Amino acid sequence: MESNTEKLVHAFGALADLGQEIASEGGFSEMVRTSLHVLLGTLAIRRGAVMACTPGSDALECIALWGLGDGFPIQLTVTAPEREQFLGAGLCRVTQNDNSSFSHFLNRHQTELQNSRLELIVPMAGRGELSGLVVLGRKASDEPFTEDDLEVMRAMVRHIGVGIHTHRLLGQIEQRAEENRRLYEEMRTIYKDTVRAFAAAIDVKDKYTKGHSERVGKYSEVIARELGWTEEAVEGMAIAGYLHDVGKLVVERDIINAPYKIDAKASKELNRHPAAGFEILSPIHHPYADIPLMARYHHERLDGRGYPDGLRGDEIPFGVRIVTLADSFDAMTTDRPYKTRLSFEHVIQDFRRNTGTQFDSKVVVAFSRALLKEVTGAVKERRIMKLLNKNYFDLDRAVPLLTNLITELDSNTQSTAAAGTLA
Numbered sequence: 053m054e055s056n057t058e059k060l061v062h063a064f065g066a067l068a069d070l071g072q073e074i075a076s077e078g079g080f081s082e083m084v085r086t087s088l089h090v091l092l093g094t095l096a097i098r099r100g101a102v103m104a105c106t107p108g109s110d111a112l113e114c115i116a117l118w119g120l121g122d123g124f125p126i127q128l129t130v131t132a133p134e135r136e137q138f139l140g141a142g143l144c145r146v147t148q149n150d151n152s153s154f155s156h157f158l159n160r161h162q163t164e165l166q167n168s169r170l171e172l173i174v175p176m177a178g179r180g181e182l183s184g185l186v187v188l189g190r191k192a193s194d195e196p197f198t199e200d201d202l203e204v205m206r207a208m209v210r211h212i213g214v215g216i217h218t219h220r221l222l223g224q225i226e227q228r229a230e231e232n233r234r235l236y237e238e239m240r241t242i243y244k245d246t247v248r249a250f251a252a253a254i255d256v257k258d259k260y261t262k263g264h265s266e267r268v269g270k271y272s273e274v275i276a277r278e279l280g281w282t283e284e285a286v287e288g289m290a291i292a293g294y295l296h297d298v299g300k301l302v303v304e305r306d307i308i309n310a311p312y313k314i315d316a317k318a319s320k321e322l323n324r325h326p327a328a329g330f331e332i333l334s335p336i337h338h339p340y341a342d343i344p345l346m347a348r349y350h351h352e353r354l355d356g357r358g359y360p361d362g363l364r365g366d367e368i369p370f371g372v373r374i375v376t377l378a379d380s381f382d383a384m385t386t387d388r389p390y391k392t393r394l395s396f397e398h399v400i401q402d403f404r405r406n407t408g409t410q411f412d413s414k415v416v417v418a419f420s421r422a423l424l425k426e427v428t429g430a431v432k433e434r435r436i437m438k439l440l441n442k443n444y445f446d447l448d449r450a451v452p453l454l455t456n457l458i459t460e461l462d463s464n465t466q467s468t469a470a471a472g473t474l475a
């Protein structure tokens with residue numbers, strides 16, 4: 053009696069070990085190997101193997117073995133009907149051929165199994181599917197298996213079967229997730245290529261400001277990155293920059309390319325482009341929010357004197373303010389038919405004069421910081437400077453100009469914040 057209790061305690065302990073092994077985060081093969089060792093150790097069996105079904109094939113794959121000679125692994129197959137039959141068939145003794153469900157299987161494999169001195173076949177299942185077979189040799193003591201032994205064996209094999217099944221499911225899920233990731237990446241690439249093609253189409257129409265959309269995209273990206281935004285948000289800002297003038301596609305080419313300052317009527321026509329851009333972009337499902345709104349609002353001003361909607365302050369989304377600054381910076385630093393570009397000193401003056409009325413102070417500071425890092429060599433990649441003419445900067449003069457502007461705007465922001473606190 054005592055010996056039976058001891059055995060039971062031993063078996064339960066082993067089962068607990070097995071459960072832990074299966075639930076552990078270690079490698080799959082390691083899990084199966086250890087599980088087989090626990091099973092063999094618990095019942096003092098000399099040899100055995102775990103043979104797993106392979107999806108889409110009759111062949112069984114040996115995924116763990118112990119105590120078997122050079123002839124192993126032997127090639128075992130399980131047909132589709134057998135996979136069904138084995139599910140509720142219990143186990144089978146190889147020499148006795150005592151289970152009719154296994155008769156065809158043993159016709160094919162009895163000799164090989166006996167040559168390997170394997171005596172028991174125990175089917176493994178997981179969620180109503182055969183996940184494989186565990187094949188086992190005799191006990192080290194040569195005693196026959198008792199009913200208790202078989203019960204413990206069934207329980208352990210069930211555990212291993214569920215472990216294998218779960219592993220397979222996880223594998224499938226990972227594969228699907230990987231496929232989805234790849235598809236998503238492909239779609240993003242297609243989307244980005246399309247956006248670039250759009251930007252090129254806009255810029256081709258506007259012969260004087262060639263490359264404008266692309267530059268605005270790049271400046272917007274630099275600003276968002278300087279603000280510490282996530283990669284996805286940074287990408288979204290680049291797209292918004294590329295597409296901000298898409299509405300120009302519906303404005304007459306002569307107006308866009310007029311080699312002189314246009315009259316009020318033409319100006320009204322040109323000013324349709326933000327709203328037209330919104331119309332063009334709205335039906336498209338963008339992976340980033342607000343792209344159509346950024347096109348619509350990029351000529352709005354914080355003081356309410358912009359167009360088309362005359363929005364004020366907080367009514368203008370933050371992303372729009374980035375595009376507005378990027379857009380204006382490019383307009384100031386490129387030659388137009390009726391005006392040459394501004395010197396860098398003048399650009400800084402313009403920033404200073406219009407921050408708070410046209411430009412957002414935080415955006416101006418972020419842009420100036422990013423540029424300062426490039427000018428001083430604090431960052432290697434000169435993303436802004438690359439887009440400007442080589443001789444545009446007098447580097448020595450640019451540093452104090454940018455530093456002063458940043459300090460000035462930073463202290464303004466702080467005093468505004470303090471005033472806000474007092475109020």
Ligand SMILES: [Fe+2]
Pocket residue numbers: 296297325350351379
């Ligand atoms: Fe515009």
Ligand SMILES: [Fe+2]
Pocket residue numbers: 264268296297379
């Ligand atoms: Fe623009």
